[in-house]
Each structure stands twice: as C-alpha cells, then as structure tokens.
Amino acid sequence: MTATKALEEERTHGAIIGVGIAILLMLTIAAVILGATGYTPSEKIRPLAQFYLYYAMNIFKKELWAATPEAVNSMVWDYRGYDTLFETSVFFLAVIGAVAVLRLPGVKDVSTKGIFSGRGLSLIVKVVTKFIVAFILIVAISIAIHGNLTPGGGFQAGAAVSIATLVALVAFSRIFLEERHVTTKLMLPIRVIGVVGIGLVALAPAIIALTGTFAFAMQNQPKVWAPNFGFPPGFGDFWFSGNQFYYNFLEFLAVGAGFTVIYLMYSIPELIYKEVLKKK
Amino acid sequence: MIELPLVTELLLAFSLTLALIFAYLTVMERDLIRAVVFSAGQSIAFAYAYYLLFAPDIVLAYIAVGVGIYSMILIFAISKTERYEKV
Amino acid sequence: MTTLSQVLWIYMYLTLIGLIAVAVYGIVRRPNLIKKIIALSILGDTANTFIIFIGFRRGLATVPILPTLNPTLEQLIAFKNTAVDPLPQCLVLTAIVINMSVTAFLTALAIQLYRLYGTLDVRETAKLKG
Numbered sequence: 001m002t003a004t005k006a007l008e009e010e011r012t013h014g015a016i017i018g019v020g021i022a023i024l025l026m027l028t029i030a031a032v033i034l035g036a037t038g039y040t041p042s043e044k045i046r047p048l049a050q051f052y053l054y055y056a057m058n059i060f061k062k063e064l065w066a067a068t069p070e071a072v073n074s075m076v077w078d079y080r081g082y083d084t085l086f087e088t089s090v091f092f093l094a095v096i097g098a099v100a101v102l103r104l105p106g107v108k109d110v111s112t113k114g115i116f117s118g119r120g121l122s123l124i125v126k127v128v129t130k131f132i133v134a135f136i137l138i139v140a141i142s143i144a145i146h147g148n149l150t151p152g153g154g155f156q157a158g159a160a161v162s163i164a165t166l167v168a169l170v171a172f173s174r175i176f177l178e179e180r181h182v183t184t185k186l187m188l189p190i191r192v193i194g195v196v197g198i199g200l201v202a203l204a205p206a207i208i209a210l211t212g213t214f215a216f217a218m219q220n221q222p223k224v225w226a227p228n229f230g231f232p233p234g235f236g237d238f239w240f241s242g243n244q245f246y247y248n249f250l251e252f253l254a255v256g257a258g259f260t261v262i263y264l265m266y267s268i269p270e271l272i273y274k275e276v277l278k279k280k
Numbered sequence: 281m282i283e284l285p286l287v288t289e290l291l292l293a294f295s296l297t298l299a300l301i302f303a304y305l306t307v308m309e310r311d312l313i314r315a316v317v318f319s320a321g322q323s324i325a326f327a328y329a330y331y332l333l334f335a336p337d338i339v340l341a342y343i344a345v346g347v348g349i350y351s352m353i354l355i356f357a358i359s360k361t362e363r364y365e366k367v
Numbered sequence: 368m369t370t371l372s373q374v375l376w377i378y379m380y381l382t383l384i385g386l387i388a389v390a391v392y393g394i395v396r397r398p399n400l401i402k403k404i405i406a407l408s409i410l411g412d413t414a415n416t417f418i419i420f421i422g423f424r425r426g427l428a429t430v431p432i433l434p435t436l437n438p439t440l441e442q443l444i445a446f447k448n449t450a451v452d453p454l455p456q457c458l459v460l461t462a463i464v465i466n467m468s469v470t471a472f473l474t475a476l477a478i479q480l481y482r483l484y485g486t487l488d489v490r491e492t493a494k495l496k497g
Contacts, residue, residue: 007490007493007494010493014395015395015396018391018394018395019391019395021391022387022388022391025387025414026384026387026388029380029383029384029387029417030380030384032380032417032421033377033380041376041420041423041424041425042424042425043424043425043426044424045422045424045450045451045452046452048454049422049452049453049454050447052453052454053431053446053447053450053453054443054444054446054447056433057433057436057438057443058438058443059437059438060440069432069433069434069435069436069438070431070432070433071431071432071433071450071453072337072431072432072453072456072457072460073337075453075454075457076457076460080457083457083458083461084461087461087464087465090464090465090468091464091465091468093468094468094469094471094472095468095471097472097475098471098472098475101472101475101476101479102475102478102479143340150432151336151337151339151340151430151432152337152340153337155341155460155464156337156340156341156344159341159344159345159348159349160340160344162344162348162349163344163348163349166348166352170352239436259349262353262471263352266353266356266357267356270360273482277482285372285425285426286369286371286372289372289375289376289379290375292375292379293375293378293379293382296379296382296383296416297382299382299386300382300385300386300389303386303389303390303409304389306393306405306406306409307389307390307392307393307397307402307405307406307409312399312401312402315402315405316405319405319408319409322409322412323412326412326416329416330416330419333419333420333423333451334423334428334429334430334431334451335419335451335456335459336430336432337456337460338415338419338456338459338460338463341460341463342412342463345463345467346412349467349471350408350467350470353470353471353474354401354404354405354474356474357401357474357477357478358401360478360481361401361477361478361481361487362399362481362486362487365397365398365399365402366398366399366488367397367398
C-alpha cells in the first residue's frame with residue numbers, strides 16, 4: 001500500500017515540476033508580447049547586429065572585416081567561433097556515447113552476411129534510389145564548398161550527405177554498404193581526421209605566435225592589434241574567405257561520418273544481440 | 281490591395297497553425313509509427329515558417345535533421361522495442 | 368501597423384504558447400519513453416522558432432547575404448538597413464546540433480533499457496526500485 005502511495009506522490013511531484021516549467025516559458029513569451037525586448041516586430045534591428053552586417057564584407061575598412069559576403073557563416077566561424085568549436089566537440093562526444101552504449105562486448109565489427117534473404121523492394125525503387133544517391137552526394141559537396149558564399153556550411157552539408165547513406169541503407173540492405181567498404185572501421189578514422197583538422201586550423205595562429213608576433217587562436221584576418229598574421233582571403237576568382245573554407249570542408253567530413261556511424265550501429269538486427277547475450 | 285508584409289504574416293500564421301495541429305495529433309496518438317509520421321509533418325510546417333522568416337541556413341539544417349534523422353532514429357528504436365503504447 | 372497585422376502577431380505568439388503546453392503535457396502524462404522523446408523534440412523546436420521571431424524585421428526585409436563580392440558604400444548601407452538580424456540564426460544552428468545529439472543518445476539509452484527490463488513503460492519501471 002505504501003509503495004503505490006509513494007508512486008502517486010512522485011507522479012504528482014513530476015507533474016507539478018512540468019507544469020511549473022511550462023508556466024515559466026509561457027510567461028517569457030507573454031513578456032515579449034507586451035514589449036520586454038522592445039516593440040517586436042520592429043523596423044530597426046539592434047546596434048550589435050548592424051555592426052556585424054556592416055563589417056562582414058567591408059573592403060574599405062580592412063581592420064575589422066571577415067572577408068565573407070554571408071553574414072551568418074562569418075558569425076559561425078569568425079566572430080563567434082568558440083561556440084562552434086564546442087558544439088562540434090559536443091556532437092563528437094554524443095556519437096562516442098551512443099556507440100559505447102550499443103556496442104557488443106568483445107566483437108569489433110559486425111557483419112550481417114547470411115541473415116537476410118529475399119527479393120527486396122521493387123525494381124522502380126531500386127533504380128530511382130541509384131539516381132537519388134548520386135544527386136544527393138553532388139548537392140552536399142556543393143553546399144560544403146560554397147558555404148562561405150551561399151547559404152550552407154559545414155553542418156548542413158554533413159546532415160545532407162548522411163541522408164544519402166540512409167536512403168541506400170533502407171532501399172538496398174546493409175550488405176550492399178558493407179561490400180562497398182562503408183563500415184564503421186572506415187568512418188571512425190574519417191571522423192577523427194575531421195575533428196583533429198579543425199583543432200589544428202584553429203591552433204595554427206597560436207603556434208605561430210610563439211615565434212614572437214601577437215596572434216590569437218581562431219584568428220581569420222589580421223586585426224588592429226594583431227596585424228602580422230592572417231589567412232589569405234582569395235586568389236582572383238576563387239574566394240577562400242580566410243580559413244572558413246577549410247573549416248566548412250572538415251566539418252562536413254566529421255559530421256557526415258558521425259551520422260553514418262550512428263546509422264550503421266542502429267541497423268544491426270536484434271537476433272545478433274540476443275545470440276551474443278545468450279552465450280554470455 | 282493586399283500589401284507584401286500582410287501576405288507574409290498570413291502565411292506565417294497558417295504554417296504555425298498547421299504545426300500546432302500536427303503536434304496535438306502526435307501527442308494523442310497511440311500507434312507510435314503514426315506519431316513519428318505526424319512529427320515529420322510538424323517539422324515540415326516549421327521549415328516553411330523558417331523560410332518565411334528569411335533564414336535559409338536554418339531551413340537546410342532543419343529539414344535534414346527534422347525529417348531525415350529524427351524519423352529514422354525513432355523508427356529504428358521502435359522496431360527494436362514495442363509499437364503500441366499502453367495508456 | 369494596421370490592426371489586422373497586430374491581431375495576426377498576437378495570434379502567432381499564442382500558437383507558440385499552445386505548442387509549449389502540448390509538448391509539456393506529452394512529456395509529463397504519456398508513459399512510453401519514445402513518446403516522451405518525441406515531445407521533447409517538439410519543445411526544443413518551439414524554443415528555436417521563438418528566438419528567430421525576436422530577430423525579425425517588419426517591412427522591407429531581405430536575407431542577410433550580400434549578393435556581390437565588390438560592394439560599394441551605398442550597397443553596404445542599404446544592406447545594413449534592410450537585412451534581418453543574423454545573430455539569432457547563428458545561435459539557433461548551435462541549438463539544433465545540441466538537441467539532435469541529446470536525442471540520439473537518449474534513444475540509445477532507451478533501447479538498452481528495453482533489453483535489460485523488457486518494458487518501456489515508466490509506471491512499471493518505477494516499481495522495480497528496492
């Protein structure tokens with residue numbers, strides 16, 4: 001009797017906390033309606049946003065510019081670069097955590113040969129999937145490389161390329177990917193290359209600063225107080241925007257490989273787990 | 281007759297109403313596979329709202345994550361556990 | 368701003384409040400773990416939409432992307448006066464990545480919980496204490 005009473009008490013406790021959080025969020029929205037952050041929606045934006053928009057591609061004042069015509073990408077990698085650095089590390093740790101929970105004890109790489117048999121999906125699905133996978137790969141690489149000139153960037157391209165792997169996994173089977181060497185043994189080193197590359201490009205100015213000049217980590221263009229080091233913004237028609245091109249491409253590798261590892265770990269069928277857990 | 285800001289606001293109100301309807305159907309559904317499909321519909325309604333709010337980077341990231349990755353991870357999890365929820 | 372516009376904006380904020388209420392109801396009162404994870408993702412997306420609403424500019428608004436590589440000074444001043452606020456978009460990108468990482472990890476934990484206890488119902492899992 002006391003067990004069910006304690007259960008009921010805990011359930012109402014949880015409900016009160018949940019309703020309290022909901023009321024807090026609703027009061028925030030109500031405060032914004034009544035004008036807490038100025039009259040929204042307004043016809044002017046804040047001075048900080050005007051500063052970032054004015055100086056992102058300002059060729060007349062080269063002490064403060066970021067050399068990219070897209071304001072959002074300049075803020076992701078140059079003006080607010082440390083946010084993105086730690087967000088990439090959070091994603092890295094989440095993939096490590098998911099793989100560590102679902103790992104089989106003592107087995108390195110699982111092969112699903114001989115478990116499935118049958119005809120698979122219809123012919124129309126298979127032919128259309130082959131076209132779609134090729135197009136998604138091309139579009140994702142274009143989003144990654146043009147991230148500093150058009151909407152896009154590293155994370156968007158990584159998410160898009162993982163959709164190509166997912167469509168191939170669902171329409172064909174896991175054996176199809178394993179025979180083309182798309183396994184966890186190949187994807188984990190690609191992920192590590194991407195993340196370590198981002199770290200090296202971020203630390204390169206700080207290492208060069210040891211030789212006497214003043215430069216800080218994640219520096220893109222020469223600034224007023226650190227005028228001796230900067231990545232070249234572009235050669236003629238090809239616009240690099242400093243180190244944002246390298247950042248976008250390395251983040252594309254890291255995120256795409258990370259998502260593929262998650263899909264390959266989740267698509268192992270339950271029969272294998274039950275066999276391994278029964279043998280222990 | 282109708283000027284441009286008013287058209288944008290009407291379409292925004294329509295897309296947010298659609299998102300509210302899909303979210304309500306998601307929470308009230310007992311079959312979990314249908315709940316995942318309704319949740320993907322709600323993600324598409326939000327992506328349309330982000331397009332009307334002039335945010336193209338977020339549209340790209342959110343469609344890939346909301347419709348592709350969330351739906352697939354949840355369907356893998358449902359296929360390894362139970363399909364119907366006991367209310 | 369005409370009264371129809373004001374009514375529409377207040378209606379949109381009330382829709383966001385309704386979405387928060389639906390999501391929190393789903394987290395608190397539904398006993399299946401997968402349903403709780405779905406409702407948590409709805410709550411996160413509503414918060415992201417609310418942040419972008421704060422940075423919106425009414426009237427003549429454009430995308431915060433400069434269309435040329437050699438801008439003149441008048442083009443820069445016009446860009447500063449008509450573009451939408453780009454700072455909330457940068458923060459929302461980070462928020463989307465972190466919400467998705469947490470969801471992927473939570474589903475891995477839910478699958479492992481099902482293998483150990485045989486059920487995903489929180490009412491039955493709560494009875495197993497002690």
